[in-house]
Amino acid sequence: MNWGESAMTFKVSLFNKGLVISDLKRFWWVSALYGLFLILILPFHHMVQEMPANNSWGKEMLQRTLDIFSVGQSGLQAILICTVPVILAVLVFRYLHSRRATAVMHSLPFNRYTLFCSHSAAGLLLLLLPVMVTGLVLMGLNVTTHLKEYYSLWHILRWMGLTALFDTLLFSITVFVGMFTGSTVAHIAFTYILQVLPTGFLVLLDENLRNLLYGYASINNPGNLRHDFPVMMLAGYPGNDYFTTATVAAYLLVAALFLAAAAYVYKLRHAEAAGEVVAFAIMRPVFKYGVTACAMLLAGAYFAGVSRGSFSIIVFGYILGSLLGYVTAEILLQKSLRVWSAYRGYLGYVAVITVLLLGITTDATGYVHRVPEPENVNKVYFGTNIGEWMRLEKLNNTIDQNAEYMGGNFFEDRNNIRNILLLHRQLLQSPLTENGIDYYIVYTLDNGDYLARRYSIDEKRYASLLKPVYESLEYKQARFPVVTQDPANIKLIEIGDDRTPKRPVVLADSAEIREFAARLKQDVLHATFEELTANWEENVHINIVDVNEKPVHYNLRDSYRSVISWLKDKGYYESIMLLPEEIEYATLERPTVSEGYKTGPASPASKRVEIRERRLIEELLSVSGPDEFTNAGKIITVTFYGRTIAGSFQFKRSIHRDWPASASLREYMKQLD
Amino acid sequence: MIEVRELSKSFGQFKALDKVNINVNKSSVYGLLGPNGAGKTTLIKHLAGVYRQDTGTITIDGQPVYENPAVKSFLVYIPDDLYFFSQYSIEETARFYASLYPTWDWERYRLLQPVFSIEPQRRITRLSKGMQKQVAFWLGICATPRVMILDEPVDGLDPVMRKKVWNLVLQDVAEHETTVLVSSHNLRELEDICDHVGILHNGTILVEKDxxxxxxDVHKLQVAFAGEVPPDLLQTGTVLHREQNGSIVLLIVKGDKDRLLSEVQRANPVILDVLPLTLEEIFIYELGGIGYDIQSVLI
Structure with missing residues (x-):
């Protein structure tokens, strides 16, 4: 080589061979280990794996190893994707975190872009080479061995592409994060924290507001943010059809943007930032108060959980959490344990938070008591499943008319809207959090805004207000799709009693289907609020399968008289249902420890009482009352034994001592003591 | 060659450099003196293009240094705290530097090997600190830079090696007109090497001298008289210091030596001696009050 080349001209290029080689020489072992792991868990594994006789099962098994999102064996791949790019990015840019190395590297005849591009290129090369090599080995084996029967070249290419994509994405995020810190430990910590921060912060904020504001509900779905951060994405399966060309291009663009932004930040960064936890002075308050706020919310959520929402304990949690967070952040920033001099910043924070808390607890914006006027409401969602609302309303999914009931419904009928508003007002007047189910009320206002609230509602307590809603056509249409379903679209109906070994009946004749559907619809429309909210046991099921093979599940309730009489008329009733006379005897027993909570003196070998009186057996089948199964001492397990033409059977149900029962049954119950 | 104008730099609340001006001529050896914490390393990291100044300008050969590979390619910086790639041998590091510096001289590299007598195959990070320093000089000299910036360069070298290293550097100055800036907290260390000295204290340059x-210019005269000391002993020159002990006078005078001597002769002294002045003394007398301040920290 000609070293003496004219000294006067100096070429500036973005890549310096010497720098790239220096990284390869120093960090090749990471790449080699990564490659070794990949070879072991993919081609090597495939070659030594004993194939099951069933070819399709083997196919499924091997193809799954080439899917980085699937659980099981390739969970290992997800771990590698979450660690190797981070390790490499930290290593190639570690010189930024050491004063000595920073001084020397920046005194050499490079500018920062050359340093950045060379190190990035070396890192990516080290990262992607093992993926390429593994892919080539897989391809070679695929062409030459029996493996071609299990997966195709396409599967390999897909694996290579997605692995490389995620490796690159994580690498570029890590590089970007590294520019903001001057400490290797902080670099690694920030990289992972950033992945969970957006989701985590929203969840924490929601959790805290819920404890502070009666009725608070969030309609900002944190689930969508998840896909923006690769580590979170790998934690949950995004779905196979998620990776279209557009998604891949978008992720590549994001990776490129992260790198470009990192290069720009590098240019701004001062060399003396080496050794600092936060490299930019203007970011230090962000870091400090960010840590303080997160620690405060975390402690608040924790203490609210422990204390069942006691306000003073929550405030104690806030003070403790924020103080710990603030002091920790100060210690990290000042690199000293003597941080008392920074108390002013904390006082400022406390002042701001106090104002905010006062604002929230005194409901300065009128959030808690805001109830829309009926004429401003377009429609209202009332139900337990905010995810469903999100999907239908925010993501604009078309409403499938025959969709299965997901726990909620939109109401557009004026009467229903008025009734729900009445319920809402009533809930505000008696803000009690008691045993109830969490319901969401989400109004869609006529100006397009949403007003969302969440309350714990006890159906019994608010029965008078819920009754007209539950008995309305809209409610029944949503909860029981059969009401609107065209019988011509029904392929078959299956009715069976889960308690007996009798085979269920399947209606496939269109005339029978039509008759049955009509009667079921009639029974559903006549069902009262009390019947709809009664505690029923799922004994008899009805499955209505439409022409698209989509089943909808119903329960045959005792109140469905029309359906039951139809089944009797048709002669199906006896061949599918449990008949009381088929039961030979029943036994009463205190539940064993594993069945209930250990509150009473329940001995494992508890007493058994046998009952053979027909009248009492029928009573045991039908006895019912409020479902308060919290006191295990009062629960009795009834086991029924019987025989039908289809064979012998037994089944269990739980009853409660306080339920209304005949005197002779009570006598039997007493024998258990 | 090196020109720093009104350079200021703060690290957070701490003002490390405050309107610093220095001027280093081509082919000269400039000693940057100052106690620990005066800001020498900070100033040097600006000269090497590592730090970006808050205000002021730093130019070498008329061009800014920061983010300017063209300047950095003829500049070698040997820091106090050395850094070499882990895993790299001297030979490998030499190859790396050779690819960076257009004026790299392999011939010199081989010629200098016996001077340092360290196996080129050895890994640098496994060498002792003193040996690493020698390697840094070896490689730095081979780059035949036009500017060398040395931060506390001979710390950790034994006296023999110090002498060798300085000889090599000074030889470069003579042969290649290299400009050298060297920092130290020890005045005596630089006395024999430098032709210019700048004293940095609390982030400002107190004095810059040839x-x-x-x-x-400054002379120390010891004069003894048989009788009374004549009151008007000197007509020209500035007396920086005068000490009288009976009929013996000790004078530190700034002025033309021959003229001063002839003036004193006219008063017919019994003894007239011109005593050697150390650099230390010159500074103390020259700077007066500040001189005493920095005396305690420099020596």
Whole structure:
């Protein structure tokens, strides 16, 4: 080589061979280990794996190893994707975190872009080479061995592409994060924290507001943010059809943007930032108060959980959490344990938070008591499943008319809207959090805004207000799709009693289907609020399968008289249902420890009482009352034994001592003591 | 060659450099003196293009240094705290530097090997600190830079090696007109090497002097008289210091030596001696009050 080349001209290029080689020489072992792991868990594994006789099962098994999102064996791949790019990015840019190395590297005849591009290129090369090599080995084996029967070249290419994509994405995020810190430990910590921060912060904020504001509900779905951060994405399966060309291009663009932004930040960064936890002075308050706020919310959520929402304990949690967070952040920033001099910043924070808390607890914006006027409401969602609302309303999914009931419904009928508003007002007047189910009320206002609230509602307590809603056509249409379903679209109906070994009946004749559907619809429309909210046991099921093979599940309730009489008329009733006379005897027993909570003196070998009186057996089948199964001492397990033409059977149900029962049954119950 | 104008730099609340001005001529050896914490390393990291100044300008050969590979390619910086790639041998590091510096000289590299007598195959990070320093000089000299910036360069070297290293550097200055800036907290260390000295204290330059001028300008005279000391002993020159002990007078005078001597002769002294002045003394007398301040920290 000609070293003496004219000294006067100096070429500036973005890549310096010497720098790239220096990284390869120093960090090749990471790449080699990564490659070794990949070879072991993919081609090597495939070659030594004993194939099951069933070819399709083997196919499924091997193809799954080439899917980085699937659980099981390739969970290992997800771990590698979450660690190797981070390790490499930290290593190639570690010189930024050491004063000595920073001084020397920046005194050499490079500018920062050359340093950045060379190190990035070396890192990516080290990262992607093992993926390429593994892919080539897989391809070679695929062409030459029996493996071609299990997966195709396409599967390999897909694996290579997605692995490389995620490796690159994580690498570029890590590089970007590294520019903001001057400490290797902080670099690694920030990289992972950033992945969970957006989701985590929203969840924490929601959790805290819920404890502070009666009725608070969030309609900002944190689930969508998840896909923006690769580590979170790998934690949950995004779905196979998620990776279209557009998604891949978008992720590549994001990776490129992260790198470009990192290069720009590098240019701004001062060399003396080496050794600092936060490299930019203007970011230090962000870091400090960010840590303080997160620690405060975390402690608040924790203490609210422990204390069942006691306000003073929550405030104690806030003070403790924020103080710990603030002091920790100060210690990290000042690199000293003597941080008392920074108390002013904390006082400022406390002042701001106090104002905010006062604002929230005194409901300065009128959030808690805001109830829309009926004429401003377009429609209202009332139900337990905010995810469903999100999907239908925010993501604009078309409403499938025959969709299965997901726990909620939109109401557009004026009467229903008025009734729900009445319920809402009533809930505000008696803000009690008691045993109830969490319901969401989400109004869609006529100006397009949403007003969302969440309350714990006890159906019994608010029965008078819920009754007209539950008995309305809209409610029944949503909860029981059969009401609107065209019988011509029904392929078959299956009715069976889960308690007996009798085979269920399947209606496939269109005339029978039509008759049955009509009667079921009639029974559903006549069902009262009390019947709809009664505690029923799922004994008899009805499955209505439409022409698209989509089943909808119903329960045959005792109140469905029309359906039951139809089944009797048709002669199906006896061949599918449990008949009381088929039961030979029943036994009463205190539940064993594993069945209930250990509150009473329940001995494992508890007493058994046998009952053979027909009248009492029928009573045991039908006895019912409020479902308060919290006191295990009062629960009795009834086991029924019987025989039908289809064979012998037994089944269990739980009853409660306080339920209304005949005197002779009570006598039997007493024998258990 | 190196020109720093009104350079200021703060690290957070701490003002490390405050309107610093220095000027280093081509082919000269400039000693940057100052106690620990004066800001020498900070100033040097600006000269090497590592730090970006808050205000002011730093130019070498008329061009800014920061983010300017063209300047950095003829500049070698040997920091106090050395850094070499882990895993790299001397030979490999030499190859890396050779690819960076257009004026790299392999011939010199081989010629200098016996001077340092360290196996080129050895990994640098496994060498002792003193040996690493020697390697840094070896490689730095081979890059035949036009500017060398040395931060506390001979710390950790034994006296023999110090001498060798300085000889090599000074030889470069003579042969290649290299400009050298060297920092130290020890005045005596630099006395024999530098032709210019700048004293940095609390982030400001207290004084910047040409040592030859100082040495030819300031004189220490010891004069004894038989009788009374004549009151008007000197007509020209500035008396920086006067100490009288009976009929013996000790004078530190700034002025032309021959003229001063002839003036004193006219008063017919019994003894007239011109005593050698150390650089230390010159500074103390020259700077007066500040001189005493920095005396305690420099020596």
């Amino acid at each position: 040592l030859d001028d100082l040495k030819t």
